[in-house]
Amino acid sequence: MQWFLGLALALAGAAPAWAAEEAVPAAARALHERLLTLDSHLDTPAQFDDPRWDILQRHEPDLAKGENQVDYPRMVEGGLDGGWWVIYTEQTGRTPADNRLARDHGLKRLLQIHELVAAHPDKFELALTAADAPRIAAAGRRVVYISMENASPLTLDPSLLQFYYDQGLRMMSLVHFKHNEFSDSSTQQPPEWKGLSPAGKALVAEANRLGIVLDQSHGSDEEFDQLLALSRAPFVLSHSSSDALYEHGRNIDDARLRKLAEKGGVIQVNSVYLKAADKTPATIEDFFAHLLHVLKVAGPGHVGFGADWDGGGGVAGMEDVTDLPKITARLLQEGYTGQQIGDMWSGNILRVMAEAERVAREIAAAQAVAPAKK
Numbered sequence: 001m002q003w004f005l006g007l008a009l010a011l012a013g014a015a016p017a018w019a020a021e022e023a024v025p026a027a028a029r030a031l032h033e034r035l036l037t038l039d040s041h042l043d044t045p046a047q048f049d050d051p052r053w054d055i056l057q058r059h060e061p062d063l064a065k066g067e068n069q070v071d072y073p074r075m076v077e078g079g080l081d082g083g084w085w086v087i088y089t090e091q092t093g094r095t096p097a098d099n100r101l102a103r104d105h106g107l108k109r110l111l112q113i114h115e116l117v118a119a120h121p122d123k124f125e126l127a128l129t130a131a132d133a134p135r136i137a138a139a140g141r142r143v144v145y146i147s148m149e150n151a152s153p154l155t156l157d158p159s160l161l162q163f164y165y166d167q168g169l170r171m172m173s174l175v176h177f178k179h180n181e182f183s184d185s186s187t188q189q190p191p192e193w194k195g196l197s198p199a200g201k202a203l204v205a206e207a208n209r210l211g212i213v214l215d216q217s218h219g220s221d222e223e224f225d226q227l228l229a230l231s232r233a234p235f236v237l238s239h240s241s242s243d244a245l246y247e248h249g250r251n252i253d254d255a256r257l258r259k260l261a262e263k264g265g266v267i268q269v270n271s272v273y274l275k276a277a278d279k280t281p282a283t284i285e286d287f288f289a290h291l292l293h294v295l296k297v298a299g300p301g302h303v304g305f306g307a308d309w310d311g312g313g314g315v316a317g318m319e320d321v322t323d324l325p326k327i328t329a330r331l332l333q334e335g336y337t338g339q340q341i342g343d344m345w346s347g348n349i350l351r352v353m354a355e356a357e358r359v360a361r362e363i364a365a366a367q368a369v370a371p372a373k374k
């Protein structure tokens, strides 16, 4: 169906579909507004250090001018109900002094996300369980799950993970662009641990025990394979795309994508690493190409969205979250049902979260029984 629409537009001499705001038909916009829409990787907390930046003000997606891609007015405009707000820590050195800086940075971001909710309780609410998101959105507030990208704040003292959980952390990736004490990164060679380190394996077990969803984006392929074997709960790739369309450490191959789906996991499609940087800048059509490919390989029950907003995401035609209804429109055009599109926007990843909660209850129940056997 899409080729026909493209042809019709070409014959009419119209601008490419991605350039036209009216590319979203009313029915698609109405569906988009009705659905619970969550993005699994909002790097917006990186803005919270800037005292002049106000989440209630509307900004432009002009990163060079210190602007950004997500704020409250544009979440409303783009029909984005919320998502996972990231505690991102850059991987610097690995000395004890570096590890203390990472620890302090992580705690600061955690508190800043809490401050967001505390400052605007009528507009944002902290979400702790899979069941919280629909309830919060129905009350007219934006959903704030907390996630961590790079577990380096935990290097000095991994038992801090319990503290983070108690403060609302519900998703975590172990590593970022460089190897750390927990895992190999997908973007550094040669491998250091051949996947997870012993500390990384212990952290995976602890995340399972607590009910924190593991996020494999940025981890090496060996990390992926070990998580597949070790994690008792399904996991997610919070912002990754397809190797088949653009082979890159940050993307995933089809064979692993199928294994992710078999385990019940979800890939949340990224808007970065869509094509080689030396070619023309990526457009929303490149994003759709990755999306449609992973849908074909993993199936609509295992795909969602994590466009890396405020973390390097955004493409021509989808520069900020106001463009999100275009995704819903395109999926309708491609023949996906409203139910399937709703699953992609939140149902799938919330299912993974609910499964992580179930596994945590199972582990707690087994531990409660164990002492009685002595």
Ligand SMILES: [Zn+2]
Residues within 6 Å of the ligand: 149, 218, 239, 308, 311
């Ligand atoms: Zn990232």
